[in-house]
Structures are given as C-alpha cells and as structure tokens.
Amino acid sequence: MPRVLLVDGDARFRSQARATLGSIEGIDVDETATLDDADASVVAAAPDVVVLGPSLDYGSCLAFAERIPGRGCLARVVVVQNAVTLDAVREAMRRGVHDVVPLDGSWAEVAAAVREAASAGRRAEEQAAAVPPRAAVFTVFSTKGGVGKSVIACNLGVSLASIGLSTILVDLDLMFGDAAIMLDLKPERTVYDAVQSFDRLDGELLRAYLTKHSSGLEVLLAPVRPEDAEVVTASRVGTLLDMLARICEVIVIDTAASFDDVVLSAIDRSDEVLAVATLDVASIKNTRVSLQKLAQLGYGGGLASLVLNRADSKVWLDVGEVEKSLPAPIVARIPSDRLVPRSVNRGAPVVLDAPRSAVARALTDLAKHVADRVRTRS
DSSP states (O other), X not given: OOEEEEEOSOXXXXXXXXXXXXXXXXXXXXXXXXXXXXHHHHHHHOOSEEEEOTTSOHHHHHHHHHHGGGGTXXXXXXXXXXXXXXXXXXXXXXXXXXXXXXXXXXXXXXXXXXXXXXXXXXXXXXXXXXXXXXXXXXXXXXSSTXXXXXXXXXXXXXXXXXXXXXXXXXXEOTTTOOHHHHTTOOOSSBHHHHHHTGGGOXXXXXXXXXXXXXXXXXXXXXXXXXXXGGGSOHHHHHHHHHHHTTSOSEEEEEEOSSOSHHHHHHHHTOSEEEEEEESSHXXXXXXXXXXXXXXXXXXXXXXEEEEEESXXXXXXXXXXXXXXXXXXXXXXXXXXOTHHHHHHHHTOOHHHHSTTXXXXXXXXHHHHHHHHHHHHHO
8 A cells, every 4th residue: 555645844745634534445545744754754654755845945845855765764755835837947957856746626646746756666576676786886985086987987897807707887877987998989878868858767777777798898978068967866867877887797987086976875785895996005004994994884894996097107105005095905907008098089998909018918807706706796
C-alpha cells in the first residue's frame, strides 16, 4: 500500500488533501505541519510520496527534496503551489522534485500527480528487486587538478574493456570533462541528455546515451556546455549509476577535482577509490587531507588506494616516505612519459597507442589490480 505524507502549515489544505487522496483505493495518508517534522517522518516511516503544500516556502521545499536521497528514503516529492511557472518547474526538476502542480481548485491534478509518483516509485523498486546491481565500481579521485586523473581513468577503462570485461566509463567532471577528447569520441549524447529523460529511463534505455569506443568501452560523457552541469544533481547521478550497475561488470568513474555531492554520490557506490597523487608537496598534502576527510565522512575501512602518477619524477621526494605519510596503500606507480601528452592530443589512449611503453604497462597493471578485485568480489 503506497504511503503518502502531507506537509503543510494550513490545516484546511491538509484536510482537503487527505480527503482527496484518502479516497484513492490503496493509498495510506499521514500528515504533518512543518518540514522539520517531515524530515523526522521520512526517516521513521519511509513514505512513498511526500506532498509539500502551498503555504510552505518554495525554496525550503526544494532543499527538502534534495535531502531525501541522503536519508535512505526513495520517496518521490510532489510540490503543490498556488501558481506555477515554467522556470519554477525547471528549477524543481533540477533539484530532484518529481512534479510541481498548481492548486487549481479541482484537486484532480494533485491526485493524478500523487498516483503517478507512487507508480514511478513502485516501478523502480520492482526493477531493483528483479535485477540486483552487479557491477564493481572504481572511482578515480583527486581534489587537485593536473595530476593526470582523467588520463588514468580513460586508460583504465580501455584496458578493462580490452581484456574482456564489460566496462562503462562515467565522466562526472560535469563542467569540464575531457573523456570525449581523450578517447576521440563525438559527444552526441551525454549525461545531460540522459537526465532530461530521467523519468522514463531504465538500464536498457540508458544504454542509448552511452558512446561506444573502438576498444569496446562504453562511455557516459560529460555535458558539452558547463552550464548544463546544473541539471545533473547528485540524487540523479546516484540513480544513473545504480541503473548502469545492472548492465555491466565494471564502472570506472572520473570525477571533478572537488569534494561536492556528485563526487560523494560516486564514492558512496564505490568498491574502491583510486586516489591519484603526484610527487610534489602540494599534491601529497592535498591527498592526505582528502583521505582524512573521506575517513571522517565514514568512507574508511580500506576503501581508498593510492595511484602515484609520474612516480619517477626527480623531485627529491622519496616514494617510501610518501607512502608512509598517506593513510592508503600504493597500488600503482605510473612513470612519466612524453607519450602521454602525445596520446591525449591524438585522442588515442596510450595503452593502445604505445602498449609496450613503461607507462602503458603500469596502467595495464592497474587494470589487472582492478580486474582481480572484480573477480574476487563476484
């Protein structure tokens, strides 16, 4: 039986909404007056749909919708407003609201929105139960730019696909992702386009938004325009990753050089976080602080491993001392090589362009480490 939580400070609205929704067969209705109380009810009762009434502040309603995924609840949020504008609807969709409907006096549209939201949630639960996630997820991570994170992610994805693992690379550097350039792919469809069709997506439909590389790697590319990144919220990224996890064996995620909700959504689903650092004091300090922050957020317990890039640089730093200073084991040491910028400029991953080079062998060894984790996991 779908559970609906009504939230509004106006008792008359709650009474009318309860009467309308309660008349729909199979719907159980509860109510509360404030968003603070609703926060507690979402955790305790796990409703299927939350209806936010017109007396509530609109911005607070959108902030509430954004908090829902972090509460371990799959509730769809329907916002009811006295007047609805196109800009308001767009902003609400971007923030994770399922629907925004006008209170036009008939209540018919409100009832229809709640029924549709409940149905959408039920379909999502059925899909999740029918096909459990199976992909292993590896997030390539650094909060410092210029360390070679995207090069490593692209070459790792290509290497895994080349050894026969069904692999999807997700470019979550949403504003400035370079996977398309590094793999010489035309970004005809991106994560932005997938999000535009969010309400009708499932794993198989999502495949239409992936771009195929000659190695067999499939890629969900970053948006073409930086401003499109605003539409790709953390909650929707999480859902997309869950869908992708049902149609492949490995997901490799390239992240932005930041510590935002999108990155944390990826880390939350990761079997291993590959933290990339280079042999310079700023990068080592940044990596240490980032790993400590991850541990504080509950992502400890051996989740993170260290990938040391340009590990043969003559910079008077001892690799052994670096390893001692960081709270994670080194799983790959990738040497410097002029072949790397050449391969980037050509859009040809170095593991394919110069497979016998030292840098390609190191990246292939990293892929073997990941493949071993995948086999052990299964």
